Amino acid sequence: MSYNKIFYLDNVSTNPINPEVLSTYTMLLEKYYANKSSIHALGREVYKLHEKSREEVLSLLNVKNSRLIFTAGATEANNMAIKSVAMANKAQGKHLITTNIEHPSVHSSFKFLEEYLDFEVTYLDVEADGRIDLNKLKAALREDTLLVSIMAVNNEVGAINDVAAWTKLVKDNSKAYTHSDMVQALGNIDLDFNNLDIATFSAHKINGVKGSGFLVIRDHIDMVPLISGGDQEFGIRPGTENSPANIVLAKTVRIALEEQVEKNEKLKALKDHFYDSLKDNPQVRFNSNQEHSVNTLVNISVLGVNSEIMLNALGQENMYVSAGSTCQSDVHKRSRVLMSLDKPLENQQTRVRISLNTDLTIEDIDTIVLKITEIGEKYAV
Amino acid sequence: MSYNKIFYLDNVSTNPINPEVLSTYTMLLEKYYANKSSIHALGREVYKLHEKSREEVLSLLNVKNSRLIFTAGATEANNMAIKSVAMANKAQGKHLITTNIEHPSVHSSFKFLEEYLDFEVTYLDVEADGRIDLNKLKAALREDTLLVSIMAVNNEVGAINDVAAWTKLVKDNSKAYTHSDMVQALGNIDLDFNNLDIATFSAHKINGVKGSGFLVIRDHIDMVPLISGGDQEFGIRPGTENSPANIVLAKTVRIALEEQVEKNEKLKALKDHFYDSLKDNPQVRFNSNQEHSVNTLVNISVLGVNSEIMLNALGQENMYVSAGSTCQSDVHKRSRVLMSLDKPLENQQTRVRISLNTDLTIEDIDTIVLKITEIGEKYAV
Numbered sequence: 151m152s153y154n155k156i157f158y159l160d161n162v163s164t165n166p167i168n169p170e171v172l173s174t175y176t177m178l179l180e181k182y183y184a185n186k187s188s189i190h191a192l193g194r195e196v197y198k199l200h201e202k203s204r205e206e207v208l209s210l211l212n213v214k215n216s217r218l219i220f221t222a223g224a225t226e227a228n229n230m231a232i233k234s235v236a237m238a239n240k241a242q243g244k245h246l247i248t249t250n251i252e253h254p255s256v257h258s259s260f261k262f263l264e265e266y267l268d269f270e271v272t273y274l275d276v277e278a279d280g281r282i283d284l285n286k287l288k289a290a291l292r293e294d295t296l297l298v299s300i301m302a303v304n305n306e307v308g309a310i311n312d313v314a315a316w317t318k319l320v321k322d323n324s325k326a327y328t329h330s331d332m333v334q335a336l337g338n339i340d341l342d343f344n345n346l347d348i349a350t351f352s353a354h355k356i357n358g359v360k361g362s363g364f365l366v367i368r369d370h371i372d373m374v375p376l377i378s379g380g381d382q383e384f385g386i387r388p389g390t391e392n393s394p395a396n397i398v399l400a401k402t403v404r405i406a407l408e409e410q411v412e413k414n415e416k417l418k419a420l421k422d423h424f425y426d427s428l429k430d431n432p433q434v435r436f437n438s439n440q441e442h443s444v445n446t447l448v449n450i451s452v453l454g455v456n457s458e459i460m461l462n463a464l465g466q467e468n469m470y471v472s473a474g475s476t477c478q479s480d481v482h483k484r485s486r487v488l489m490s491l492d493k494p495l496e497n498q499q500t501r502v503r504i505s506l507n508t509d510l511t512i513e514d515i516d517t518i519v520l521k522i523t524e525i526g527e528k529y530a531v
Numbered sequence: 532m533s534y535n536k537i538f539y540l541d542n543v544s545t546n547p548i549n550p551e552v553l554s555t556y557t558m559l560l561e562k563y564y565a566n567k568s569s570i571h572a573l574g575r576e577v578y579k580l581h582e583k584s585r586e587e588v589l590s591l592l593n594v595k596n597s598r599l600i601f602t603a604g605a606t607e608a609n610n611m612a613i614k615s616v617a618m619a620n621k622a623q624g625k626h627l628i629t630t631n632i633e634h635p636s637v638h639s640s641f642k643f644l645e646e647y648l649d650f651e652v653t654y655l656d657v658e659a660d661g662r663i664d665l666n667k668l669k670a671a672l673r674e675d676t677l678l679v680s681i682m683a684v685n686n687e688v689g690a691i692n693d694v695a696a697w698t699k700l701v702k703d704n705s706k707a708y709t710h711s712d713m714v715q716a717l718g719n720i721d722l723d724f725n726n727l728d729i730a731t732f733s734a735h736k737i738n739g740v741k742g743s744g745f746l747v748i749r750d751h752i753d754m755v756p757l758i759s760g761g762d763q764e765f766g767i768r769p770g771t772e773n774s775p776a777n778i779v780l781a782k783t784v785r786i787a788l789e790e791q792v793e794k795n796e797k798l799k800a801l802k803d804h805f806y807d808s809l810k811d812n813p814q815v816r817f818n819s820n821q822e823h824s825v826n827t828l829v830n831i832s833v834l835g836v837n838s839e840i841m842l843n844a845l846g847q848e849n850m851y852v853s854a855g856s857t858c859q860s861d862v863h864k865r866s867r868v869l870m871s872l873d874k875p876l877e878n879q880q881t882r883v884r885i886s887l888n889t890d891l892t893i894e895d896i897d898t899i900v901l902k903i904t905e906i907g908e909k910y911a912v
Contacts, residue, residue, distance in 0.1 A: 158573065164566040164771060176557050179740070185545040189842060190851035192539065222603030222742060225760040225770030233759075255760035255769060262759045354771060359560070361603060361742045361773030376757060378614075378643045379606040379636035388636060389606030390545055390735060392742030461570060470571035 157469040157518060161505035162305060162334065162447050168357035171402050175359055178394035186391045187382060199397045206400040208366065210407055213343045215369050219383050220396040223363040224333045224352035225255040226376075226387075230365055231329045231348045232259040234373040234386065236269060236297060242325070243294030247272045249282060250490035251304050256331050257486070260299075269296075275490045279439040280309020284319055295326040302335035306474045306487040306503060308443035310339060317345035327371060337406030338414070338444045347371060351403075353395070358402035362395040413508055417445035420506050420515055424448050427519040433526045435497055437488060447505045449474075451497040452522060454530030460502050463525040469518060472503045538850040538899060542886035543686060543715065543828050549738035552783050556740055559775035567772045568763060580778045587781040589747065591788055594724045596750050600764050601777040604744040605714045605733035606636035607757075607768075611746055612710045612729045613640040615754040615767070617650060617678060623706070624675030628653045630663060631871035632685050637712050638867070641680075650677075656871045660820040661690025665700055676707040683716035687855045687868040687884060689824035691720060698726035708752060718787030719795070719825045728752060732784075734776070739783035743776040797889050798826035801896055805829050805885070808900040814907045816878055818869060828886045830855075832878040833903060835911030841883050844906040850899060853884045 158166075167175075178199075184192035186200050204218045221227045236246065248260050250273050263269035272290045276282050282300060291298075298320045302313050313335075317328045329348040335341060337356045343349070348371070353362035367373070379388025421440070428434045428450065437449040452460055457473040464471055474485045484498050504518070539547075548556075559580075565573035567581050585599045602608045617627065629641050631654045644650040653671045657663050663681060672679075679701045683694050694716075698709045710729040716722060718737045724730070729752070734743035748754070760769025802821070809815045809831065818830040833841055838854040845852055855866045865879050885899070 156573075158565075160566065160569055160571065160574070163569055164564060166564040167560050172557070172560055175560075176553070179548050179553055179556075183545060183547040184539075184851075185541065188541055188544055188851070188853055189839075190541065190846050190853075191849075192537075192851055193541075222607070222773070223770045226603070226758055229758045229760070253760075255758075258759035258769075352771075360771065361776055377607055377610045377636075378639035379610070379634075388639075389604045390733075390741065392603070395742055465571050468572075470565075470569070470573055472569055472571075 155468065157510070157514065158507070159469060159471045159504045159518070161507045162355075162503065163472055163505070164354050164360070165357050165507070167359065168402065168405055170405065171358055171398055174401055175394055175398040178397055182394060182397070186393045196393050200391060200393050203397045203400040207364070207403050210400070210403050211341060211343065211366065213366055216366050217369055217384065219365045219367065219387050220391065220399070221363045221365060221387060222361050222392070223354075224331070224350050227350035227363045227365040228253065228255040228331055229259050229376055230373065230387070231350050231367070232256065232297065232299060233263060234376055235327060235329070235348065235371060236263050237267065238372040238374045239296055239327070240269075243296040244269045245272070245292050245295045246270070247274065247287070247290050247295060247298040247326070249274045249276055249300055251276050251280065251309070251487045252299070252301050253305055253331055253333070256299060256301065276309070278491055279442045280304055280307050280491055281311055281442055282316065284316060287316060288319055288323055291320065291324040291326065295324050297327045297329060299329040299331070301331040302341070303338060303444050304487060305334050306485060307438040307449045307491065308334070308447045309439060310442055310444060313346060314342040314344060317342070321345045334444065334446070336403070337410050338446055353399055353402050356402055356406040359395045359398060362392065362399060364399065414445055416508050417506050420510055420512065421445045421448060423512055423515050424504070424506070424519065427515065428522070431523060431526070433530065437491065437493055437497055437501060445506065447503055449501060449503045451500040452502065452526040453496055453500055455526055456499055457501055459529050460500070460525060463529065464521065467521050469521060471505070473501055474503055536849065538891070538895065539888070540850060540852045540885045540899070542888050543736075543884065544853055544886070545735050545741070546738050546888070548740065549783065549786055551786065552739055552779055555782055556775055556779040559778055563775060563778070567774045577774050581772060581774050584778045584781040588745065588784050591781070591784050592722060592724065592747065594747055597747050598750055598765065600746045600748065600768050601772065601780070602744045602746060602768060603742050603773070605712070605731050608731035608744045608746040609634065609636040609712055610640050610757055611754065611768070612731050612748070613637065613678065613680060614644060615757055616708060616710070616729065616752060617644050618648065619753040619755045620677055620708070621650075624677040625650045626653070626673050626676045627651070628655065628668070628671050628676060628679040628707070630655045630657055630681055632657050632661065632690070632868045633680070633682050634686055634712055634714070637680060637682065657690070659872055660823045661685055661688045661872055662692055662823055663697065665697060668697060669700055669704055672701065672705040672707065676705050678708045678710060680710040680712070682712040683722070684719060684825050685868060686715050687866060688819040688830045688872065689715070689828045690820060691823055691825060694727055695723040695725065698723070702726045715825065715827070717784070718791050719827055734780055734783050737783055737787040740776045740779060743773065743780060745780065794889050795826050798887050801887050801891055801893065802826045802829060804893055804896050805887070805900065808896065809903070812904060812907070814911065818872065818874055818878055818882060826887065828884055830882060830884045832881040833883065833907040834877055834881055836907055837880055838882055840910050841881070841906060844910065845902065848902050850902060852886070854882055855884055
């Protein structure tokens with residue numbers, strides 16, 4: 151049995167560019183090539199479109215009193231949200247709080263502050279469903295807590311942490327700034343900026359351009375630039391602006407938000423069908439939690455079949471999945487996220503992350519589930 | 532008199548994308564969207580093209596025993612070349628040498644090391660033609676000199692510093708690493724890597740994609756990552772790779788090198804004609820040096836006409852120029868480069884940088900020169 155259809159099930163890692171975004175981006179690359187900082191007419195045209203995109207994204211997200219800083223991606227934005235803010239505001243306190251399930255760019259930014267700049271970091275473990283315990287967060291807050299950073303949606307198991315709830319708790323009980331990595335949340339869940347000071351985003355996770363991300367940060371929060379150079383982006387992020395990518399970002403975000411409800415309806419049906427189809431299979435354990443996760447992914451372990459074997463066997467059938475975070479693509483490494491969820495070692499070794507997308511049908515899920523079941527039976531040791 | 536033709540004379544700041552580069556890039560954006568680090572077939576396809584581009588660029592530049600690191604632009608690459616290398620190798624010495632005419636991203640990286648990490652920096656002034664005095668460089672070298680960084684071609688006055696000469700002198704007289712910002716050199720002059728350890732480049736200055744640059748560095752030189760995150764780019768530059776931009780870079784560099792000789796022949800005729808046409812105008816002073824500069828730009832001062840007035844008046848005629856480095860677009864600021872060249876204050880206030888391109892004809896130069904002359908007469912105070 152062979153499948154001609156390609157099942158791209160790695161959307162959480164990156165996804166195809168939206169044709170409408172591509173067409174606008176191509177037009178911008180061709181026509182609006184001038185340097186945004188040049189003061190001649192061509193430069194000013196680019197400047198206007200660039201600033202219009204900045205304002206439109208802020209407006210689409212409905213955030214007030216904040217500035218948007220364009221970056222080369224979410225990794226850079228996360229570094230700025232954490233390092234730039236911590237370094238600029240260390241007089242207010244040198245205690246930081248985050249979780250053990252953050253993206254590598256967040257986790258290692260905290261490690262950097264701890265190792266090189268004498269910050270003290272509390273790493274909260276999460277519950278079995280991937281969510282933080284608000285009481286544990288409250289207990290960790292201190293007089294000198296400068297920043298609390300908790301991702302909105304986890305990239306390996308899709309767990310949703312309620313931003314409105316945890317940011318309110320932090321603001322009610324401390325003077326700390328609040329940051330959330332919203333890369334996997336944008337276009338998938340509703341965002342709440344009421345008590346959130348800093349948020350980070352990526353374009354290529356929402357069918358946008360690679361090498362494009364952004365940071366949204368309250369006007370009053372100081373930052374130091376991590377990269378030294380010219381005056382661009384408020385002097386915080388120098389370098390000739392990637393204006394075509396920054397200008398098309400408004401359209402990218404707009405489409406992601408417009409499609410959110412319809413996309414979720416479709417994905418939820420696919421996700422639930424996936425869970426239902428495998429829940430009675432004794433060989434399968436779910437690392438993601440059906441109730442408290444986004445609809446874009448399911449993370450399972452097929453006991454007895456190492457991740458690498460499962461990935462290769464699915465690949466033979468044109469089913470393309472990942473073991474977990476693509477930023478640490480060595481499948482032999484343990485997942486820090488699954489460790490924090492207290493999953494057994496055999497879940498680690500056999501983990502598979504299947505991203506869902508709206509091109510899939512219920513029948514496609516049946517086909518994928520059948521294949522996973524067959525591979526599970528064939529290769530189990 | 533009005534001109535329908537647009538004279539884009541700001542190529543040194545950024546230039547239009549090559550149609551062939553755009554077409555390949557668009558194809559890559561559409562088809563090769565997978566994450567380079569994903570281990571499935573689509574990811575591996577991107578991986579192969581990505582690494583092929585890396586190898587091809589190294590081969591085109593004819594550098595050996597070096598690695599290429601893709602970045603979001605030359606500003607980031609310059610930061611890495613200087614900060615990452617200095618921080619990782621500080622045990623070898625904490626003295627650094629650079630010039631006073633470097634790009635803001637180089638200059639402020641040295642300022643950062645000086646201010647925050649106790650490095651000692653010698654900033655060499657240049658001669659009136661924009662070139663360093665090799666004897667002064669030799670005298671500045673010390674036992675503990677870790678790095679010497681001198682740009683190959685200056686971005687405001689186009690001065691060429693002979694990389695082969697200064698890097699040999701450094702290697703003959705010290706243990707220091709050598710770095711050159713080659714952003715304005717690539718595709719304009721021949722590059723020499725014999726004694727050069729680190730070089731930095733940008734794509735958008737050679738008709739490539741914005742948000743794309745790279746660093747070439749000898750294999751044996753340690754670096755610390757400036758951005759924390761995943762394992763990408765040797766663990767030195769994390770974040771999901773901008774693979775479409777990185778893959779098309781090989782073509783961008785190949786075309787720039789293939790066109791170099793023919794382009795220079797054409798530009799030299801235009802440049803010489805420009806100098807010849809204005810050399811007897813008593814109101815005009817040349818900040819660039821006709822003999823020791825690249826053919827891509829001419830930097831003049833029209834005495835009595837402030838830069839802003841000249842830029843606006845030329846803009847009315849669809850002639851788009853800059854006052855100097857676009858990274859510091861405030862024309863009221865003095866140019867650090869012209870100060871190092873010891874130009875009088877009135878040169879500063881009246882400076883104009885005119886970039887040349889191969890679409891221009893000798894008649895176009897006549898038109899531009901005529902307009903500059905007319906504006907000079909009309910607005911002189």
